[in-house]
Amino acid sequence: MAHCLAALSAASPSPGFDIFICENGGLPAFQALVQRVIQEEICRAAVEEARGEAAPDPFVAIRRLELVLRRSKVTIGCANENLGYAGGVNAWLRPLMxxxxxxxxxxxNPDAEPAGDALGALVARAEAGGKGMVGSTILEAGSEEVVRFRGGLQWRKLSARSVAIGLGERLGAPVDLPAIERAMDSPSGASMYVTRRCVDQIGLMDESYFLFFEDLDWGVRAKKLGLGYASASVVAHRRGTTTGSAGRSAALSRLAVYLLHRNAIHFVRRHYPWTLPLRIIMSIAYAFRFVLNRAPRNGVAALEGMTAGIRGETGAPSWHRNPS
Structure with missing residues (x-):
């Protein structure tokens, strides 16, 4: 998160913005984040900060800071529990409405590092194209030239899976903007600009996913209002650092694998119910691939997540809320 704040502090003066952070990691993580950004002189205490002020629900503590290098307020809230991705977004979006x-x-995402003009490009595309949601150019983790997403995701119904648009392309490659925007089913959750009009009409993120697929669900709901791609909005992303979802098959966390396969069932049942059998077959195939890649525990997690999705489980898994 500190790297993200440092990148935002160097952003272009216009458009202006304030920052709201939901710390899902508990009070120690909240205190460590506040201490770090102050010690590294990224933030300082806001003039109007009232220490000990009552924290609004669902937070147990808040700190009001400001960026050192620009006039942007930074409000950090410590959640009363791990709210998940959508819950963390909604915790601040709800009162802002x-x-x-x-x-x-x-x-x-807290592990995103946007270029200085990234927000300006997003706003410009939203306004020029009348788009409800706009995605960025997300770079592959550890690379300054290789693209991870051009705008976001496409859901392929016949294979019941999502694909990253532009994956592996060079940053400077020619861009077919109309084709990308036609293909998009959602901006990438690593960087997505959502207009007030869009939120007013489609509502908040769906917290029932907890982690994974909530950005895709939100994007599909917003398609009627227009999805856009701002190619000049470049964001580096340290993929998987917040969920343990990067790297080798065996290195994927049980939670990540479980929720990816559970929430895929949840997503297709809601939006493309006729593809549910295809999605079940896909999860079984992934489970076998985990076994072949010497990650049998994650093969089991994929099947468990798929089964939980079929049963209709949503939210944080009980074994994650109350680990044994």
Whole structure:
């Protein structure tokens, strides 16, 4: 998160923005984050900060800071439990819906490092194209030239899986903007700009996913309002550092594998129910692939997640909330 804040502090002066952070990792992680950004002189205490002020639900503590290098307020809230990705987004978006004066919200993963003009490009595409949601150019982890996403995701119904648009392309390669925007089913959750009009019409993120697929679900719901791609909005992303979902098959966390396969069932049942048998077959195939790649525990996690999805389980898994 500190790297993300440092990148935001170097952003272009316009458009202006304030920052709201939901710390899902508990009070020690919250205190460590506040201490780090102050010690590294990324943030300082806000002039109007009232220490000990009552924290709004669902937070148990908040700190009001400001960036050192620009006039942007930074409000960090410590969640009362791990709210998941959508829950963390909604924890601040919900009260903001009662405020006037903002045109859109830029949702960033804490391990994202946007270029200085990334937000300006997102806003420009939303306004010029009349788009409800706009995605960025997300770079592959550890690379400054290789693309992970151009805008976001496409859901392929006949294989019941998502694909990253532009995966593996060079950053400077020619871009067919109309084709990319036609293909998009959602911006990538690593960097997505959502207009106030869009949130007003489709509502908040769906917290029933807990982790994974909530951005795709939100994007599919927003397609009627237009999905856009701002190629000049470049965001580096340290993929998987917040969920343990990067790297070799055996290195994937049980939670990540479980929820990916559970929530895929949840997603197709809601949006493309006729493809549910295809999705079940896909999860079984992934389970076998885990076994072949010497990651049998994750093969079991894929089947367990698939089964939980068929049963209709949503939210944080009970074994994750109350680990034995």
């Amino acid at each position: 009662g405020c006037e004066g903002w045109k859109g919200v830029w949702i960033l």
